[in-house]
Amino acid sequence: MFFSCGLQSGRFLPYGLLPADKGEIAMLMLRAKPPESWLTKVMANLDAVLVDHAHLERKAAQSALKLQRYQQLSGSLKELTEIAVEELEHFNLVLNLLDCRGIALGQAISSPWISGMMNSVRKGRNEQVIDHLLCAAMIEGRSCEKFQLLSEALRPVDAQLAKFYGDLVVSEGNHYAVYLLMAQRIDKNEAERRLDYYLTLDAELVVQPSELPILH
Ligand SMILES: [Fe+2]
Numbered sequence: 006m007f008f009s010c011g012l013q014s015g016r017f018l019p020y021g022l023l024p025a026d027k028g029e030i031a032m033l034m035l036r037a038k039p040p041e042s043w044l045t046k047v048m049a050n051l052d053a054v055l056v057d058h059a060h061l062e063r064k065a066a067q068s069a070l071k072l073q074r075y076q077q078l079s080g081s082l083k084e085l086t087e088i089a090v091e092e093l094e095h096f097n098l099v100l101n102l103l104d105c106r107g108i109a110l111g112q113a114i115s116s117p118w119i120s121g122m123m124n125s126v127r128k129g130r131n132e133q134v135i136d137h138l139l140c141a142a143m144i145e146g147r148s149c150e151k152f153q154l155l156s157e158a159l160r161p162v163d164a165q166l167a168k169f170y171g172d173l174v175v176s177e178g179n180h181y182a183v184y185l186l187m188a189q190r191i192d193k194n195e196a197e198r199r200l201d202y203y204l205t206l207d208a209e210l211v212v213q214p215s216e217l218p219i220l221h
């Protein structure tokens with residue numbers, strides 16, 4: 006493990022932010038770092054990365070709403086709505102930032118990492134919802150990690166953007182934890198078995214070099 010992002014990681018997530026029933030959740034133990042070329046690429050393409058980030062937040066809101074269609078999540082509608090609202094707030098923050106910086110919201114670029122994860126979602130009653138939740142959790146977890154890395158790299162060159170990314174870290178880490186918890190509530194053993202699968206898949210995909218000016 007080189008990076009942890011979860012409720013027991015005091016570095017990022019104050020315990021007080023979430024109800025006590027979420028305190029048992031495992032930390033996200035990512036098994037591979039993004040290649041060094043990732044940070045170099047992102048830092049050299051900040052305008053494009055902000056556009057990608059806006060689309061990411063918009064899609065994160067849509068994803069939270071799409072999860073509401075699963076019957077197994079009928080008891081989690083409020084939590085999912087809260088995530089969707091928070092992601093839309095993030096979307097709005099990025100749109101404002103784009104506006105301030107005179108950057109137009111260009112087209113979304115699809116991410117090979119996200120497609121690689123989502124393409125492995127299985128069919129089946131519990132299989133599909135658990136995999137969907139775990140993919141969403143992994144995306145939130147990687148965002149939490151990458152926003153932290155980006156915030157640190159930006160500090161000496163762009164204090165405003167460094168603060169912006171630093172401020173999002175806790176929220177994305179919480180989203181990771183909430184999605185993982187939802188998957189565990191459906192079937193704890195299966196969720197843990199599949200999390201192991203997704204952590205391995207993520208580690209294979211995240212090291213693939215990519216020239217695309219996107220976060221994931
Ligand atoms: Fe977000």
Ligand SMILES: [Fe+2]
Nearest residue numbers: 065145177180
């Ligand atoms: Fe999020």
